[in-house]
Amino acid sequence: MRQEYPINLDLKSFFLRPDTPPEGRPRAENEQEPTLPEPLRTRALEAGLDAMRRPPFVAASRKAHEATEYAKEQGKGVEFHRAVYEAYWEQGLNIGDSQVLEGLANDTGLEWIPLKSLLDEGFYGNSVEEQNHEITNFGVHGVPCFLIDRFLFTGAQPYEFFKQVADRVLAERAL
Numbered sequence: 001m002r003q004e005y006p007i008n009l010d011l012k013s014f015f016l017r018p019d020t021p022p023e024g025r026p027r028a029e030n031e032q033e034p035t036l037p038e039p040l041r042t043r044a045l046e047a048g049l050d051a052m053r054r055p056p057f058v059a060a061s062r063k064a065h066e067a068t069e070y071a072k073e074q075g076k077g078v079e080f081h082r083a084v085y086e087a088y089w090e091q092g093l094n095i096g097d098s099q100v101l102e103g104l105a106n107d108t109g110l111e112w113i114p115l116k117s118l119l120d121e122g123f124y125g126n127s128v129e130e131q132n133h134e135i136t137n138f139g140v141h142g143v144p145c146f147l148i149d150r151f152l153f154t155g156a157q158p159y160e161f162f163k164q165v166a167d168r169v170l171a172e173r174a175l
Helices: 040-046 062-073 077-090 098-107 112-121 125-137 159-174
Strands: 145-148 151-154
Touching (some): 062 112, 062 125, 077 098, 145 159
């Protein structure tokens, strides 16, 4: 989409389940099925997310959000964010685990030692807290969340939906 439209992508941190302990937690008994429930399953398929499955546990995402801040500074925010998504939603990995984050950092060309040091000292903690607060103030309660100009929407969406919103924003700006 960035190739077709003059847009800037700004990844923001949002804690979907802020009460999750750092090590994560098992899913509730009624959430054990790896197949996504409807209508989420249909929406994921429409958005091209064929491999999306419900992980067997709820991961704490704070470290992954902090690592994403580092990746953004290194010019690899989108790539790292995508790797985190795939690790959790497609492979069922614990994105709150340092070894998983190390693998994702290496896979996306990030240096692990400086990243680990920054994570250990909580360098990005305030930044991700502020972003979470900002997003929460918009009334967001789900992920993914998108804000295109004044249009806020959550959930997986087909590419055509994004194009329609972008076309509308550009048309309104031209007036």
